[in-house]
Structure formats: C-alpha cells, structure tokens
Amino acid sequence: MGSAITRHLLKTGYHVRAMSRSAEQGREAFRRWPEGRTALEEQRLTFISANVTSPETLPPAVADVDVVIQAAQFRGAPIEDPSTGNTYMDVDRNGTLNLLAAVGQVYGAATAGPDMVRYPAGAPRFMYVSGVSVVPDSPHVWVRAKWEAEEATRGSGLDYSIVRACWAFGPDDHSLNRLLGYSEILPFVPVFGRGREKITPLYVEDLGRLFARMVAEPDAARNATLPLGGPDVFTMNQMLRLGLRIMGRPQRIFHIPKPVAKLQGALLQRLRGRILTAAAVDFITQGGVTDPDPVEKCFPGF
Numbered sequence: 001m002g003s004a005i006t007r008h009l010l011k012t013g014y015h016v017r018a019m020s021r022s023a024e025q026g027r028e029a030f031r032r033w034p035e036g037r038t039a040l041e042e043q044r045l046t047f048i049s050a051n052v053t054s055p056e057t058l059p060p061a062v063a064d065v066d067v068v069i070q071a072a073q074f075r076g077a078p079i080e081d082p083s084t085g086n087t088y089m090d091v092d093r094n095g096t097l098n099l100l101a102a103v104g105q106v107y108g109a110a111t112a113g114p115d116m117v118r119y120p121a122g123a124p125r126f127m128y129v130s131g132v133s134v135v136p137d138s139p140h141v142w143v144r145a146k147w148e149a150e151e152a153t154r155g156s157g158l159d160y161s162i163v164r165a166c167w168a169f170g171p172d173d174h175s176l177n178r179l180l181g182y183s184e185i186l187p188f189v190p191v192f193g194r195g196r197e198k199i200t201p202l203y204v205e206d207l208g209r210l211f212a213r214m215v216a217e218p219d220a221a222r223n224a225t226l227p228l229g230g231p232d233v234f235t236m237n238q239m240l241r242l243g244l245r246i247m248g249r250p251q252r253i254f255h256i257p258k259p260v261a262k263l264q265g266a267l268l269q270r271l272r273g274r275i276l277t278a279a280a281v282d283f284i285t286q287g288g289v290t291d292p293d294p295v296e297k298c299f300p301g302f
C-alpha cells in the first residue's frame, strides 16, 4: 500500500519521505523502478529508517511535512507473533498512537485537555490505511486494533482522512499472488473455508491514486472515513478461478474446511516461527464488500 501511495504522490509531483525500518531496503525497492530512480536522483524521494513501535525514532520522520500517511503493518500479517512484537495491537494500534504522539511532539502548541493537543496552522494532515471490516466492538483483535487506531486519529485534533481498504491485489501483493502461486507447485490451489465470502477486490494502484487525490484536494475528504474497494463483487472462489484462467492453469480449488484449518492454526501457533494461527484463518476467510458512494461523493468520477 505504501509503495503504491508513494508512486502516485511522485507522479503527481510531490516530494515523499518514505519511512520503514530499513531505509536501504526501501531505496533498493524503488531503484528497480525507472520513475523511482529518477525521483531518487532528483531527491524528490528520500527514505528514513524509523520504527512505529519505538517512539524516539519518529519525530525526525514526521518533521517538516504536510501530510503523514500511516500504512505500516508487521511482517507476516495476519500471523501474529507476540514473542517478536509482531501483533496488530503493537504495530497497527500502538504504532498509530506513537505516530500521532510524534506529530504532537513536533507540531503541537498547547495541551487543550487531558489527551488533546491543540495544533497551530501548518500542522500536517494525518491519513491512515484501515480495513474494510472495521467496526466498533469486534471480537477480532485486528478489527479492535484498527478501530482504536481510527478513533485515536479522529480524536487527534489533526485534519484526517481514513480509508477502509478492501483486500488489495497487485504485482507485489503477498496474498493473492501466493495463493495463485501454489498452482505452480501443487495440482490444486488450497483455500480455507468454502470460498463463498463476498469481496470487492481493490487494485492497489487505485488506492495509491485515491491517496494522491486526497493529498492534492485537502477539502474533498477532510475528516472523512471512506470505504474503498474495487468496482466488482466477487466471491473468493470466483476471484481465484479468474486468476487461474488468466494464468492458463487447469487447477481446481481445494477447500480446507474452516474448523480443520483453525485446528491446524491452533496447533501450528504453538511452534516457533509460526506459519499459521487460528486467528489468521478467521482473518483470511473474512469477506468485505464496500459501498462506492462515499468516495464518489468526495471525488466525483473517481
């Protein structure tokens, strides 16, 4: 998500300071892309190493910017591993709280209440990539983490925009590509559950395009929480069959019943180097269909 947003901001003419835990890895990723190389040479694209779970690293990352965009997620999501701090609460919720606190530290003028910072003119806008399934009071930890990150953003005193994105696909995605990639090594493509959940899959470049529009048109989605998905409603089965057809693969989909998958997850999460958890099975099998109207209202013709 962050790379797509960066590409579209650069295309629109902005300067971008991209943050991740390894500036060098980020730089290498963008050097592989011709426009990225040019942006690096022109110094319109710079990188900074910072960690959303280490508050002391964040002030230099957010200083002297017009917009802060939070799109960090722990490696291996949705498979949480508390032993390494790779959890939704640590990275998604606390990471967002830490970033907001860093903005408060760098730009805040005066404390307006117990938790509220008052911002002078010139403080950055804050944008957050949330998820399609986010609602209050969910039993799922990833939804609670994102809801609390959203609430902190809405209550921060900064101008904000939140995008609740649907399942995204694109050349670098680690999810759909992995599933379809099984067709190269297996006689079937394994899927948890019945594959009948409805989704509106989102082309990642459309998310990048929306963020570039939000940055360029500050009034259009000021203090809005917008759902964003693709134009078509698919079931997971339909999406996979379409992918297999495009790849010219004859494989069938093999459904692993969800209770069996959750049992596998419950066992595997006890091993080191977790490759599955029961909660990740719930995450993977969640549906999510978005309403296009709110985006259309803010950005007619988007």
Ligand SMILES: NC(=O)c1ccc[n+]([C@@H]2O[C@H](COP(=O)([O-])OP(=O)(O)OC[C@H]3O[C@@H](n4cnc5c(N)ncnc54)[C@H](OP(=O)(O)O)[C@@H]3O)[C@@H](O)[C@H]2O)c1
Pocket (backbone or CB within 6 Å): 001, 002, 019, 020, 021, 022, 025, 050, 051, 052, 053, 071, 072, 073, 074, 075, 076, 091, 092, 129, 130, 131, 132, 164, 165, 166, 167, 168, 169
């Ligand atoms: N992908 C989807 O289909 C989808 C759908 C809906 C919502 N979202 C949301 O969109 C956001 C981005 O997801 P994504 O799919 O783009 O994830 P991703 O491909 O895994 O990218 C996450 C980025 O965060 C960085 N990162 C990880 N831990 C960090 C830390 N502690 N401090 C700073 N940076 C850190 C990673 O770089 P390093 O590891 O090098 O630091 C990487 O650049 C997440 O909030 C996710 O929940 C994604």
